[in-house]
Amino acid sequence: MKLTATEIEITxxxxxxxxxxxxxxxxxxxxxxDQTGQIVKKLEDENVIVRYVSLVDWTKIDGHQGVTAxxxxxxxxxxxxxxxxxxxxxxxxxxxxSVYLMSGTYDLSVQVEGQSVNEVAHFVxxxxxxxxxxxxxxxxxxxxxxxxxxxxxxxxxxDKRIVVSP
Amino acid sequence: xxxxxxxxxxxxxxxxxxxxxKFFDATAGMKDVISLGVGEPDFVTPxxxxxxxxxxxxxxxxxxxxxxxxxxxxxxxxxxxDDYYCVSYxxxxxxxxxxxASEAIDIALRAILDPGDEVLVVEPCFVSYAPLVTLAGGxxxxxxxxxxxxxxxxxxxxxxxxxxxxxxxxxxxxxxxTGSMLSxxxxxxxxxxxxxxxxxxxxxxxxxxxxxxxxxxxxxAIDGMKDQTxxxxxxxxxxxxxxxxxxxxxxxxxxxxxxxxIHQYAxxxxxxxxxHAGLEGLRHGRTDMAEMRKSYRQRRNYIVQSLNEMGxxxxxPEGAFYxxxxxxxxxxxxxxxxxxxxxxxxxxxxxxxxxxxxxxxHVRCSYATSMSQLQEAMKRMRRFVEKL
Numbered sequence: 001m002k003l004t005a006t007e008i009e010i011t012x013x014x015x016x017x018x019x020x021x022x023x024x025x026x027x028x029x030x031x032x033x034d035q036t037g038q039i040v041k042k043l044e045d046e047n048v049i050v051r052y053v054s055l056v057d058w059t060k061i062d063g064h065q066g067v068t069a070x071x072x073x074x075x076x077x078x079x080x081x082x083x084x085x086x087x088x089x090x091x092x093x094x095x096x097x098s099v100y101l102m103s104g105t106y107d108l109s110v111q112v113e114g115q116s117v118n119e120v121a122h123f124v125x126x127x128x129x130x131x132x133x134x135x136x137x138x139x140x141x142x143x144x145x146x147x148x149x150x151x152x153x154x155x156x157x158x159d160k161r162i163v164v165s166p
Numbered sequence: 167x168x169x170x171x172x173x174x175x176x177x178x179x180x181x182x183x184x185x186x187x188k189f190f191d192a193t194a195g196m197k198d199v200i201s202l203g204v205g206e207p208d209f210v211t212p213x214x215x216x217x218x219x220x221x222x223x224x225x226x227x228x229x230x231x232x233x234x235x236x237x238x239x240x241x242x243x244x245x246x247x248d249d250y251y252c253v254s255y256x257x258x259x260x261x262x263x264x265x266x267a268s269e270a271i272d273i274a275l276r277a278i279l280d281p282g283d284e285v286l287v288v289e290p291c292f293v294s295y296a297p298l299v300t301l302a303g304g305x306x307x308x309x310x311x312x313x314x315x316x317x318x319x320x321x322x323x324x325x326x327x328x329x330x331x332x333x334x335x336x337x338x339x340x341x342x343x344t345g346s347m348l349s350x351x352x353x354x355x356x357x358x359x360x361x362x363x364x365x366x367x368x369x370x371x372x373x374x375x376x377x378x379x380x381x382x383x384x385x386x387a388i389d390g391m392k393d394q395t396x397x398x399x400x401x402x403x404x405x406x407x408x409x410x411x412x413x414x415x416x417x418x419x420x421x422x423x424x425x426x427x428i429h430q431y432a433x434x435x436x437x438x439x440x441x442h443a444g445l446e447g448l449r450h451g452r453t454d455m456a457e458m459r460k461s462y463r464q465r466r467n468y469i470v471q472s473l474n475e476m477g478x479x480x481x482x483p484e485g486a487f488y489x490x491x492x493x494x495x496x497x498x499x500x501x502x503x504x505x506x507x508x509x510x511x512x513x514x515x516x517x518x519x520x521x522x523x524x525x526x527x528h529v530r531c532s533y534a535t536s537m538s539q540l541q542e543a544m545k546r547m548r549r550f551v552e553k554l
Binding site for chain 1: 190203
């Protein structure tokens with residue numbers, strides 16, 4: 001699909017801050033609110049904007065349990081469908097947060113979230129590694145998230161400028 | 167013998183302090199203040215630029231550079247000015263790296279002015295121009311750009327202000343505080359005045375990269391003007407490097423030699439680590455610049471519409487990151503407006519008269535502030551204006 005420069009710019013803006021209203025977007029883009037609404041709707045309808053989400057730092061919440069694992073998966077590709085079939089069998093599990101086909105020494109990068117190490121271990125041994133076509137798995141647990149999707153979790157982003165300057 | 171009442175020199179004692187300082191003091195201790203009063207980018211210097219400075223320290227580049235700045239940096243400046251503004255300067259004899267554009271303006275004025283020489287200063291403008299002319303022994307002659315001309319000074323106004331003592335015209339376009347930018351045609355008309363009377367143009371082009379609709383033209387690129395232009399610029403605004411204090415000045419060889427004498431006696435050279443950072447910025451800073459420019463453009467559009475909607479008529483600035491709305495409809499002068507806005511809604515704007523008498527009736531709102539802060543500031547200002 002071909003987008004205009006304006007449509008692309010609106011997509012970029014919303015990717016950074018999905019909470020901007022059409023009214024605010026319209027002002028930023030020098031468009032009417034109607035025009036802006038139509039563009040946003042088009043982006044949504046065409047699944048260019050797939051979903052609006054919040055970036056949450058769960059570690060801020062007391063008592064929060066949860067672990068994230070990045071799993072390297074080697075796979076035997078199947079005739080006709082390649083990796084798609086195995087990828088689908090993996091991403092259908094709700095604990096799987098992302099699945100990417102990778103270049104390099106393994107094939108699929110799978111991100112899994114669970115309540116505990118045990119829960120993830122159970123998923124890997126009982127579900128992931130038993131899928132037909134999966135040759136091997138290497139599981140890495142995330143110890144701390146410093147930066148995610150371009151955002152530093154605990155950045156000191158205070159405005160360090162003096163309040164008035166010429 | 168009479169006892170001295172002050173050790174200060176007369177011309178310093180009588181120099182008016184910057185009107186901006188007052189507002190800075192007024193905000194002290196206040197909480198939840200949103201400032202649209204800041205004349206610098208809200209971005210932090212791009213990491214690769216900061217890293218270049220760190221690496222230069224690790225590598226032990228802690229000594230002086232050549233007075234005019236590292237030749238490598240001057241070469242990069244020459245290439246940049248040539249690539250983007252189509253003016254070629256000889257890095258060895260026509261470019262000086264300075265401690266910010268402010269120093270560049272200072273040494274330029276000191277190099278060209280004899281006592282009593284006049285400089286046409288177009289106001290509203292950056293607070294330092296007229297005082298620096300005075301400190302250099304010259305006489306600032308104020309020429310006001312008018313609201314009805316979108317704050318673009320007319321060549322006839324300049325023509326009318328020329329005397330046989332006039333030495334130079336000082337212009338900043340895109341302008342702080344109005345954001346207004348001269349078109350190429352308007353610059354040509356001003357250049358004709360300069361040519362007719364053999365005047366220098368001291369062109370502060372610090373906002374050249376922050377232009378949102380049209381292409382930028384440098385005064386030095388106007389036909390036949392290179393020999394009569396002192397081009398001042400720097401890294402502060404486009405690469406978000408205000409605190410590094412790094413600027414440069416491009417000028418004909420003779421003037422450069424003169425400026426360099428002052429620079430070498432007063433300054434020696436610009437900070438070495440800043441020069442290393444600036445070099446990295448010139449070489450690999452285009453993407454960051456473009457991203458910042460895009461963000462400023464979106465915010466400009468947003469703030470201009472918002473101010474107009476709330477009844478503070480606002481010219482749509484072509485460049486820099488300032489809007490200069492008229493507050494005349496409120497019946498207040500700019501200082502009262504700014505003071506009350508600060509006290510009642512905790513939003514800082516700068517009274518227009520801080521930039522010259524012709525700025526009265528306006529306030530400067532900087533949009534070098536995050537969108538979320540801008541949104542909140544506009545909400546508060548609307549509330550303030552509505553209850554008047």
